Amino acid sequence: MRAAITALAGVLALGTAGGATTVATAAETTLGAEARPPLAAKPAIVGGVPQTIQQVPWQVFLEATVSRTEAYDCGGSVLNETQIVTAAHCVINPRTLQRFPEGDIAVIAGVSSIPTSERTIQRRSVTSFRVHPGYVPTLGGVSPDDVAVLTLDAPLDLSGAAVRAIPLIGGTFYPALGTGALISGFGRQVAGGTPDGRLYALGTSIGDPLACGAEANATVLCVTSPTGSACEGDSGGPLTVGAVLAGVASFVSTNGLTGECGVGSVNGYTNLAAPEIALFVQGSDTPPVAPRGGRDVSARGVFQARGSMTCAPGTWTDAPVFAYSFIDTSSGQLLQAGANASYTLLDTDAGRTIACQVSASNAGGVAIARTQSSPPIAVAPVPPVDAEPGRRATPKPALRLSLTASRSRAAAGASIQQTIHVANRGRAAARGVVVCAAPGRALSFTKLQRGATQSRGKACWRLGTVRARTTRTLQLTVRLSRAAKPGRTATAITLRSGNAGSRALSAPLRIVR
Known part of the structure; x- marks a missing residue:
């Protein structure tokens, strides 16, 4: 039996936006673009459930001959009797970056495991294939437009329950965030392990396109699962939403909560809803190109209630039309959407952090870019009162921040109860009060x-208003890791207010044996 070479997993560097600072006066501030992760490298199903081929009859196994002792394994989906859709990198030799000869690629349909003695097996050779014109093979990485269509030497028999075609998803954009989806494949069940040859599937959900698609996010679906991930060997396999094919497995991140191909790993699937991809799959060798760009998107404004922020879309390719969304980044609430690039900040926005998201659309698809989050929106300033002889000074808030803890020394694995005290010693209410613990x-x-x-x-x-001469308390419990080494650590507490400034302190803890 030949050794299988699977697509190589790579690191997906998740970027973070720069830190925000509180705007206390009516000064204009500019927000830059939010950092975006690059495209990662390549995938297969960790944490999946064994499937029979009758449950996912569109799934096929691809095997490309590298040498007499080695094969390059992928997945694919049945489009019709004579065509299979897969990833472009599945028809490219990962060592030479040259296309495999058509005769060296075999398609196996109708099976739940490899090798198999199942009577439903249908084996076909490939007589030709088309690779998306935008795909550029790279060593150890991926490129946008990672999709190819294979033509078989003989039609598949689609009359049985084990081999069926699947229709493409309609529309021109991304399925809604949080939409349930299913991924399947014959790849590894453990990162770094050897596939057992069985077919697995995993429930997943559609995520934020900014999580993995970089400037090509119009053509990439980003999905995650709380129980597993695609991994090496699942490349080219299907992502289905309901009974339609929505994506083709392209790459997987290696920085999930449990490491490579683990829980929380972001999986990138070529987006079959984007016309740039869909029209190619349907036969066009010159599909329209979706917009790329937005790395210099920005927003400028006075970040306080009754001020405003205005979004600039930045630089894009392929002449898109723009729309703008203003989003509360702490809650995800959509505040305004449409062609208007400006948003007037309301009194109810005090304390929120807001970003502008640009949608750039053309005949090839819809791409997005987002600015950094704004500083917390300050409350509207109070007009000054002219001083008069004998008149009392305008009352002001005076916030105090303190903390008490159940212990200041603890051993590894111990829990510590902490109470945050926010006291307003002034004679006026403190507004827009936000307290954070890290x-x-x-x-x-x-x-x-x-x-x-x-x-x-x-x-x-978000405490909102803290009235004069009152105290608010917040309680939390932290735990030391069982692997904690002796030394010092601390919980950092910060407080900010729209009209009473900011405060900070830490709750030191000594780790003992």
Whole structure:
């Protein structure tokens, strides 16, 4: 039996936007573009469930001969009796970057495992194939337009339950975020392991196109699963939404919560809804090209209530039409969408962080770019009052931040209860108050008081208005890792307010044996 060479997994570097600072006065500020991860390298199904081919009868196994002892394995989907859709990199020798000869590629349909003695097996040779004109093979990486269509030497028999064609998804854009999907393949069940030859499937969901598609996000679907991932050997395989084919497996990240091909790994699938891809699959060798660009998208504004922010789309290719969305990045709430590039900040926006998202559309598809999040929107300024002899000064808030903890020394694995105290000692209400906690080395949250939102390792509470001469408390529990080494760590606490400034402190903890 020949050794199988699968598509190589690679690192997907998830970028983060730059830090925001509080705007306390009516000064204009410019937001740059949010950092976007590049395209990753290549995939297969970790954490999947064994399938019979009758459950996913469009799935096929591809085998390209590299040498007498080696084969390059991928997946694919049945388009019709004589055509298979797969990834472009599945028909490219990963060592030479040259196309495999057509006669060296075999398609096996109607099977639940490889090798097999199943009577439903249909084996075909490939007589020709088309590679998307935009695809550029690279060593150890991927390129946009990762799709190819194979023509078989003889028609498949589609009358049985084990081999069926699947229709392409319609539309011109991305399925809605959170849409349930199914991925399947014959690839590895453990990162770095050897595929057992069985067919597996995994439920997943459509994610943010900015998570993995870089400037080509119009042509890439980004999907994740809380239980697994595609991995090496699943390249070219299907992503289905309902009973239609929505994507072709192209690449997988290696930085999931459990490492390569693990929980949280972002899987990139070529987006069959984009006309740039769909029209090629349907037969066009000159499909329209979706927009690329947006790396210099920006927004400028006065980031306080009753101010405004205006979005500039930046530079794009292929003459797109623009639309603008303004999004509360802490909650995901859409605040405004349409052709208007400006958004007037309302009093109710105080404390929010807002980004502008640009949609660039043309005949090839719809791409997006997003700015960094704004600083927390400040409350509208209070007009100054002219001083008069004998008149009392305008009341002002005076916030104090403190913290108490159940212990200041703890051993590895211990839990520590912490209470944050926000006291307003002034004679006026503090508005737009936000408190955040960030656990330090070897610490993690185990319990948070209701109302907290978590993002990028921090937990934040939007307290809104803290009245004069009142105190608010917030409770949380952190736990030391069982692998924590002796030393010092701390929980960092920050407070910011639209009219009372900001505060910061830390809750030090000594780790003992």
